[in-house]
Amino acid sequence: MSHLIDAIRAEAEGNFKAAAGHYVHLTESGTLTDRIGIFQALARCHEKLGDVKTAGQWRRKAGGAYLGLVDGAMPKDERQYLALVEFRNAVQDLADDPSLEEVAAEYKTVLAENWKGGPEGLTHEGLFGGVFLMGLGDHAAAARYLFDSAEAISEEATEAHDPVMREAARHAYELAREAATKSGNMQIAQVAEVRAVDLAQPQQ
Template sequence: MSALIEAIEAEAHGNFREALERYEKLTGSGPLLDRVGIYQALARCNEKLGRLPQAGAWRRKAGQGYLALQDEEMARDERLYLALVEYRNAVQDLHGDSSLREVADEYAAVLKENFSGGAEGLTHEGLFAGAFFQALGNHLLAAKYFFDTAEAMSEQAADSGDRSARLAAVAAYERARDYATKAGRADVARVAQMRATDLSQEI
């Protein structure tokens, strides 16, 4: 029987330890995109077993795999976003682990690529990044992602007239102001405060 099918069946039946053993034998062969799928399966099984540091390591490897794909295998924007999702999961799984800061640097690089065209369509990712880097003590990056995401949310609120969206944008601007202040970027803090004040008047 196919080793891959046996691994998938074990996972589907909730036999995560058996699935881990079977998936681990499949990491060294096959096309890269298929191996990324194996890395993701290993991460899932480890997460189900409560082995978060091991899961985070596989999430990181899946993110690296997406980044290594070529244009003929997957469009650049798609693989960058999928890599971002894997890295976001990785830094969550690695919370408190000694490897977190190293992986956070890779996560920051992938975020930068994804946000190079703006934060539109990346609201959750931007807010998570702001909160993550704030917790890590990187107030400058926290301010950046809260501010950039607030800009996109503000535009969405203007288009939709959604009051809750405006409130969320104001909260994001206020966080950007606070963390920019802590990072010594008074200029960014002033702009964030102005945006928050102006938007609050529209609520």
């Protein structure tokens, strides 16, 4: 018996319960990169089965494993981003789960590491992170991600003359204003409000 071949065959046939039963035997085998693939496969199977809480724990393990890779296996920027994707999936899957607070702290750390280079290419992650952290009451961090994302989206909208992006930027500024106000950062709140009002004006 090959658990790997049997798992892949079962998953290909849509038998996700059987696939997960085989994949779980492979979580300690192979390289760390191999195990990441197994963790992701287990998460995928459990998501298909509707068991998102279990899936979230496997997403969390995949995210942590990405962070454990060395430069020779994968460049730092790439593994940090892939870890962020896994931790984002984990916090979504683990909503209302007792482990959410701990996983959210891990997600926040990875998001901050990715954000060191600025919001370019990460505006979706910044918006999600901002809204998610607002929900947890971390308004200071939320304001940062929402404001930075709004700035990047607004710039893109101006360059592309894109009304849809312009509207998205306006709403992002409004969320940033709300988060900044709740965190007591009135300077950012005022700037965000002014820019939201500007974007609400008809485009020339």
